[in-house]
Amino acid sequence: ALGLAIPLVVSIATERAARGGVLIKDRLALESMRTIDAVLFDKTGTLTRGEPVVTAIEPGAGFDADTVLALAAAAEASSEHPLAKAIIRAATERGLTVPFATDFSSSPAVGVTATVDGHQIRVGGPYLLEEVDATEMAVAGRWREDGAIILHAVRDGVVIGALALADEIRPESREAVDALHKLGVQVVMITGDAEAVAEAVGKELGIDRVLAGVRPEDKAAKVAELQREGIKVAMVGDGVNDAPALAQADVGIAIGAGTDVAIGSAGVILASSDPRSVLSVIELSRASYRKMKQNLWWAGGYNLIAVPLAAGVLAPIGFILPMSVGAILMSLSTIVVALNAQLLRRLDLNPETSARQVLTR
Structure with missing residues (x-):
């Protein structure tokens, strides 16, 4: 049970993510998503349609x-x-x-x-x-x-x-920003556009911080500045210019429709351009962590109780655990851990569903 507690969850989470349109290239990236403090969005093609x-x-x-x-x-x-x-x-x-x-x-x-x-x-x-x-x-x-x-x-x-x-703002961007705020995650936007243009988009979407007029070669430096403030950053981008920033961020998230360079620099790849997909990744990360803890507590707690019983700790008072019962309990603990991990399959990673579930909590 202890040996299966984590690998089963990781395996099912990765498979579930792929079915939901999220490719996990780096499992540590998925683990880190539950602890991020801010999501940094590149504006063009991510929060906006990218079709001006x-x-x-x-x-x-x-x-x-x-x-x-x-x-x-x-x-x-x-x-x-x-x-x-x-x-x-x-x-x-x-x-x-x-x-x-x-x-x-x-x-x-x-x-x-x-x-x-x-x-x-x-x-x-x-x-x-x-x-x-x-x-x-x-x-x-x-x-x-x-x-x-x-x-x-x-x-x-x-x-x-x-x-x-x-450049038209995606209708789903506002919902993504609101849901991230509900999760306690700060939203930052970075763009090479003039400050007035960027501020207009930021104001419309309710974004916390706007980094405007940033040259492509300076994006990674802006990510590093946020990290020096003690903020764990997830960066979402799709272009060649975003690749260094994606690599610098604690978690790099590339849009699947983006460039190969951006995809190669990221730990997580989204099949769609829907910014709400970031919520799916966060929800999967947090759900996976909960399952890992539950499995470890079950497997660890079972061993703390069953192993001493099997060793005869209560024999002086006349209680001896039959070997047949010990064998059944051993199998039962493994089954419980496996079934608990399978419950991850119930998680709906559709971007729209993820956003709705977060906003209605």
């Missing part, structure tokens, strides 16, 4: 909206970033002719650069404006109040227009 759309275009002097969009789409044509795809999709929907671009290059958290019709075209956020020593367009302030993602298009060092994009 262009909501507004403000051209600069001498340019019209279609020209700005076409040039931006040309510069972004070789990029895999969700914002780039949104710009290209907007140009396609408008039926614009996108010119051919050469000499494409990309700089994380800054933007992209390409040559279009002999002119250098750059598209990016606030760090790009710092590099070209330019100021944002006046309309950006109003867009920022609405929580929009703001990009500027620059031709030969001169701002020619601005684009506002919005």
